[in-house]
Amino acid sequence: MTMTTNTMGSAAATHNLGIRADHRRNKRQARALHQFPTAALNGINNQFSQSPVIGLDNSSIQSGMNTLSDFLSNGSSSGVTPNSATPVLMNDKMNSFTPKQFSATSFETPVSMLSPSKSQAPDSYNSPYVQLDFESLTIHDMSPIVPTQRWEDQLVYLTKSYGTNSSKIPPLPSTQFYCHEEDGNCDPRLLASSMCTIPAEESLREATKLPLGLTVQPFTRTIPTEEISVIKLNNSTVTPSILTENYEVGPLRCRRCRAYLNPHFQFTFDSAVICNICNVKMKLANEQVAPIDVDGKRSDYSIRPELFKGCVDFEVPSLYNAIPDKETLPLHYLFLIDVSTRSIENGGCISFIHSVKRSINYIRENQPNCKVAIMSYDKNIRFYELDPSFERCREYIVSEIDDCFIPFNSFFFASTIESQNIIETTLDQLASTIENHMDLHLSDNCYGSAINAAKLAFDTFLGGQGGKIIAQLGSQPTIGSGKVNTLNEKAGKTSLKPDLSFYKDLSKSFNKSFLSLDLYVTAQSFVHLANVGYPSIATSGVVKYYGMFTYERCNFILCKDILHNISIIKGYQAQLKIRASNGLSINKYFCESNNNSDEDPIIPVITSSTVVDVLLKYSDKLKKDTKLFIQAALLYTDINGVRKVRVINTSAPSSSSMTTIFKFVNQNVIMRLMIRQLLLKSHSLDFASMKKSILEDLSSVAAQYRALISGNSNKQFVTADTLMTLPTFMLGFQKSKVMKSTIQKTFNNDRISDYFKYFTMNQSELSYKLYPQIIPLHIPLAGGDLSFYDANYQLLRISVGSLENLTVRNSMSQIVNGGAYLIFNGEIVYLWFNENTNRSLLEDLLGVPATIPIEQIKLVENKLRKTGTRINKKVAETMRYWSQIVNKRYIPLVPLRPQIDSYYPNVIGSILIEDYSMSKMDSLNEFTASINNLSSTKIQNKQFIKTSGNEELDITHQKFVQF
Template sequence: MDPQVRQTNPPMMMNYPQPTQWTQQQQQQPMSPNQQYYHQQQYQQQQFVDNSCSGPPPPPPPSLPPQSNTMVAKSQSGDHTGSLTNQMTNLSLNNGQPLQQNDTLKSSLQNGQNVSSSSSLPSYTNQYPTPNSGATYADSQMPPPPTMAPNSLNYINQPSKQQEFQHQPPPPQSAVAAAVPGNWNQNPIKTTIQQQQQPVVPSLQPPTSSAATGYQSNNAYDGQPQQQQNGSLPLQPNYPQPSQNMYQQPNSYQPPQQPPMGGGHQQSMASMNHQYGSPYGMPTNRYGSTPTSPTGYGSMNPSQSPFNQQPQQAQNKLDPDAMPSVVQVILEDKTKYETNSPVLFTTAIPASVPPLVTTVMENGNQIIQDGGCASPLFVRPTIYQVPISEDIIKTTDIPFGMLIKPFDEQEVDRKIYVPISPSEIVRCNRCKAYMNPYNRFIDGGRRFQCSLCHHVTEVPQTYFANLDHTGQRLDRQQRPELCLGSYEFLATEEYCHNGVQNNRRPHLIFACELTETSKPILNILAANLVNIIKNFPRDSGNPESLPPMFGFLTYNSKIQIYDIVNNGHAHVICDLTTPFAPLNTFLVDPLIHMDKIEKFFEQLPQLYANEEMDMQTILGPVIEAALMSTQVDVNNWINKNIVNKVVNTGNQQSNDSIPVGKIYLFHSTLPTYGSDSDTPGRLKQKWTNSVDELRKLLGSDKEKTILSPLTNKYYIELGQKCVADYATGVELFLFPPLNGFLDVAILGELTRLSGTGSIFKFYNDFSDAFLIDLKYSLSSSFAFECVLKIRTSTGIRPNDYYGYFYSRSPSDVECAAINTTTNISVEFKYDDKLTEDEHVVIQSAILYTSLSGQRRVRIHNIALASCTQIGDLYRNACCDSIVNILARIAVNQLRNGDKTIQQTKEAIVSRVINILTAYRKHCAQPGTSLGQLILPEALKILPMYICGLLKCDAIDGGPEISPDDKAYAQLKLLGSFISSSQVFLYPKLYRIEYESESETDTLKYSQIRCSAYKLTSAALAYVLENGFYVMLYITSNGCNNVKFLNGLFGPNVDSATKIKMELPLPNLLTNESQFMHRLFKKMETERKCSYKIFIIRQGIDKTETVFRSFLYEDQKIVTRQAADSKLEGLSYVDLLCHLHKEIRVQLN
């Protein structure tokens, strides 16, 4: 078949050398801003190639092999020995060509030959039907930011502003086309750009860069991305397919607009007055008055406006607008994948760099189709081309790992479906890998060669099928395990506990503290649990299955277990030393006894309405008693014929099976009741006079004494018991009192080890948020009694795991319960050299029990291309995955007490320096000046994420937050997927304004860079989302806009001082109120959690400093007694300067 001809995407920046005459004119006479803008437009019209151009620009000089990177140019003085301030003036995207010494407005972008890596295996397409996506939120698509005024041109040499592309010339007729495979089932062929020559490069020198310097999934240096986006899909008669050429690029491509410019300088987070709590749980009564902000914690005069203040470091060093922007990268990636197809992205063999997770979330009505490798919703490696030698990985210091998310939220919404294969389970006899699309069948289909260990195994007679002329099985499209990257098998008895299959129905137990402070929680549960139970989640793979069983208990200094079936009688356990199960009918079937459940919850609040409750409570024995009660219960057996095997209560357990399920704990008091000898799990107060003593330890070398979970062995052992003996996960809903302390660092081990990792914290007015989070948690419950095993190609193996799990052996990861948000990261280690012409296969297999009680095996496969050059490694790196794993490593070291905060920060920055130094040393063009900071295109926003990591509360939190808040932040970051870790490390900041100057009722929002430099007084408000809560920051313009205030807070509010801060944001029928609530709902839907909304008025509330402390691009004033370190509170620009300085030291 003749290859198709496609139009090659232009690079993200195509700055060719400007005419000498223009350069001379610029040198002779300085230009005004308007003249600069005019010449910039003329220059771009002459030099930029239109995005509809089919072909690359002219080739570079043969002696300088180009590389796609981001470069910061040296100053006009050209002094390499001077200060870094004089050496770094502007940033541009450049293929390794040094910037001209006396021209800060131009750079040269050269594009080399496209190189492909041939594949030994064909690509497969998903022949299984995929359900259509549902409708999404009305405001889920972010509108483009407003265009800049011509006189605000500060973003040098970056064609990201919309107006720069409006007058481009038509594409030249001599554009060169690239040949791509015409069919996805053909073997990939090498793709080259005609009229260009392949330069000779050394062994460690990367191949020439792609013609496209955008994200790698569209690059043309290997054949796979072109297959993915331009190849036609072979249609099968039995399964619906998406339209052909769904990824054909449009004839005209317009990059997103660059947000407008601004200025400012960040203040640090203010330490909250102790009566107002800490940022993660700013209580409602902080709105009743303006809390004080001690000077030592970065207080500011409310009259000082944060808007349009030029950072001092930007004036002397680098222009902040010239730095790589996270917001811009997100917008560009979203624009690149804009399509009317129901399919956003299709995986291929080998896998290529997928869309950013933000693009996937913004396009929630589109799906990712399985084309032979698992969806990026399930697996995201840090690199998509694996070096054949460990020496290359050690040279670059890039972490070689992968994020594995066995289940995804879209499965709950039925947007995606992982098919259950009807086939028997076939595995390799040597490595025990499951059948996958990459195995090769030989001997007429009677044997197959394992894609991981290359061992040859006989095919069972019942699994045999003939081969076609290409060596593929004739039934390949009818078996998911032969054509898809993700699929499931129904497990046989050998995969079940003691060989007992389908034995127990999963259970959900609700345990509520019964003290004086927790009475409101009990009343809310009693009023809402009936409806929640009626809407219990069902197995998405088996909708007709039975719902989970239900149990309820309360506790204070004693334990009350309720026999709901028998009139709700309470069995009280007073002996806390050896808890036991008082009855064997604890669990209730909601299908049979719903009337008794309703009656029980109607009477529950009245039972304790007039009783004086205890002020102290327990916790550990509660969990033990609940676990024992589920073990001996006779109501949760699916097969009633084996009920007689469970005849005893107490500590005697059945050896035939274990229960599976979850315990939901609603807790509000530190468990201090009793003594250490007679009350297991009792926690001691870690302070003498007040909890404020603990705050002073945060950020110091002594903070591990209050944040390390290793200081209490009981809850670690209890969490392990939940996994090994009872397969029951734990989720914590915490309601600490004002300025309270619950020791989240220790209690959190219950959730981390059991696999859920779910901790929710609420303060005061928690009712709505509490119920939202509870419903989200119940709907995300997906699997129980899980065992995860990762198998890899010969030569590499799993080495370290990070996340929520318990591991009894180095090779297995166990979880009592897994949610759709649960994910685990793994780092790989080399055992031997890899084969150059073979794919690197990684297979994740999780054995689990579904909500219906079925035992299943879910498989996720991914095949990665191998490479021999460092350049391929950098071009195919995934920045988001790399940052996520680096953050987990840092948090894990802090929690275990292996390193101090300063040592952790130094280790993070040192690794980033190694990554960038290796790129500069091995991939930059020879002769490039040391005065230029060169960043890999795929990792150009890595420094910004690292800047956020160094400032986030999980790492840098000091006395301005509480110990529980820091422990909570560490646990969240330790197990967060990319969609969450992104917003932790770089909060989302939206500007709110009317769509036109006439101030219509319609508001709009646009995401801007997370810096005070971007705040303008013209905006009405700003909304900041940091992953823990949302802040609505009303500017002085918004405070004086009566129409905006009336629409948002009601007709009686015509001044910001009349806003009732003690009340939540009202939900009115006005356009302003509905718009704001849709935006907040969008955020909650993306994060699968509720958000507390805090209102801050400019110039009125001193909590303004809390808002400004999350502007991570700015300098942070250190609030703790930190050691003298150059890494404390660095701004984004300062961090780049520091990285550049250290890179130069290493190069010298």
């Protein structure tokens, strides 16, 4: 850092690049290591444009997206009707549709297409429709079979929106729905409780045997996709903020519990306000007072979104900055490339460089205030100066990897606009050296030291403000800090946690510096994922592990993954705080950054996929039958450097009726909390006891329900109808790779990669992961089936008459020889077909002539090519629907052919979770029977918790009516 500019300047002038800073503390000198031949430099641009990979410029990203999922969460140019708050129905021949305008705050239910005539209801199938009008169908009436329940739930929300004013259970995470906020409660995709009616005291909660907690997704995509209102600090804006205490102090907050102003703050006639969280009354300053009407509403209610919206952003003053008294900055990115031999050999390195180039293009076009830096590493650490006045790349090489320094003091981070040429030249030259100078490559890699040096660079240039490191790793780190030796490999078989303290300590210091790491592992042999990937998981980053990376198979997917992960970034330097009404407090945030404690977790970089699960506890009894409030406040800096706090509010009634409590359980949040708890116990890899614990938990819930509510029934499986499919999803978890007892070395990476997914998957992704959705394509479909229902291209339509045909359970017995299926597991869409599949169907769908043997059918770039046929359009719309639900820009389409694709056995095993598995795991029937048996035994042995509220059984019906 103290190296003089002059020395560097002259060295650079002589050699242009390849400058080695082989330093001693007192005598830092730079010398040339190698020089790129000018001819190679001149040719590089041509090479790039001819390369099949680099040929994917921005325009082809867009065209690729058109086929699949060209929506962007931050605005779209995909031809979607821009006015998202006005979902007009698609105009088609189903003339029972009456397009109706939907207002922003509520919208009317359009005339239903779903008044099924009784003859439409399939009689062989256990259908509720015979008795029920579809519009009034609730989770309580739905099928206990996951695939059927999914369609039923989607059908319900085709014709109506979800209103947030009552203790209804939110739609399933696999359902796309329009939400209208009521009563100041947010869209449940942002914040949802595991219990929509909260037990009035811990003993009642305990008697349900269910966890009380929350799932928070502060930046998830909601529908309508209107922008979250920003309450500005500055008086000159459209929304003047007299409700800030003053401009230095920030938004109005409760003086006692520090809750933020929200729609449930109660303004009183005596110029005061009462906090909804802790009930403390505060006097308002004169300028904050407004006249109040008979309903208690302020006269300025309608112009202040913070008084009626469930979720708003407040701009906050410098007092709230991540580093006090230091100005906030736009987000900074650092790309870290593994240029060691093994990373180069399998094409991982070159694939990553191409992806970096496209990522930087994306940043230039979409995040123009963000700056970028480039580093690489083998046995040395290499820095690149991105000075816009340079014509050639300047590379500085530091060999003292564990005593690293930054060899220059400007243009480490560079504007993607001003430095566009030098950034491109640097990446081109790097690619050229890799492809043309194989003799120069070094086999050792110092990954641990390199990410440490990346942190040093952030700390040096940005004063600890943090940002995003996007790193690639091509093989096991062999030298420097965090090198992994063979002995460590053994340790990797017995733990999911890092055994090297280097990676744990590094993760802590990353969080302190608001640094997040995304890691792309392009190795072709074992790398110790539990160690090298840990800093990503602990800093809210992602780890992408491609198994045996090959250029042909993975190049396109790698690029899409990186672009996607950049496009979903919403901010950084974030910290989450949950506040709840008196009597409820935080037990733990499930976050590695705070060691799963009750400390407010730091989220160095936050994305639209970020999800935090929170377990609550009772600190006191709650008032019965009152409204309880929950507020999530996320302090963050947006990607342009504006400091804000996102305040998300919801409410739920309390109750002491067990029937009511069970009736309003949100199974999805329950499932997430159960899994997070289990994962905490998973480090020892004692899978037998984990399985036992799953069975024990589920049978305890069933026993409590039977003992306290349903009594002894003749039904085969008795549990609350709100929890009907919980065993199925938990069986899915039990069958996931993280729970497999195999301890082969390579397999262990699959396990750890799977384990990591549970930290990063959002609600919808997890639902599809645990129980993939299978859609048959060879069945007769009605004209409107599998096409978009609304003009915003959000809701996928199926007709009630097709429901039976479209329901495929995840069992081999349901897969028809000669059929064709689309299967989605949250990450990948598989297309299942075999040699008996109707070739006309494949021709219509994929545009492949019947003469091509099925083993030769390829899906180029894992995309569905447009063929213009009906089935092709349906599949394209289904894929887009899925990609929107899981909030992904892109989902690859991959063929799944028995006896042809090498991954077939592995993949099909993870899909057919209802079957008895190869690893001797129960079928769904066996699993359900075990739960029933164990719960019966518990009841017989009186092993259940009685509540004083048992006598309420006879008045429960009346209780329901109150909600």
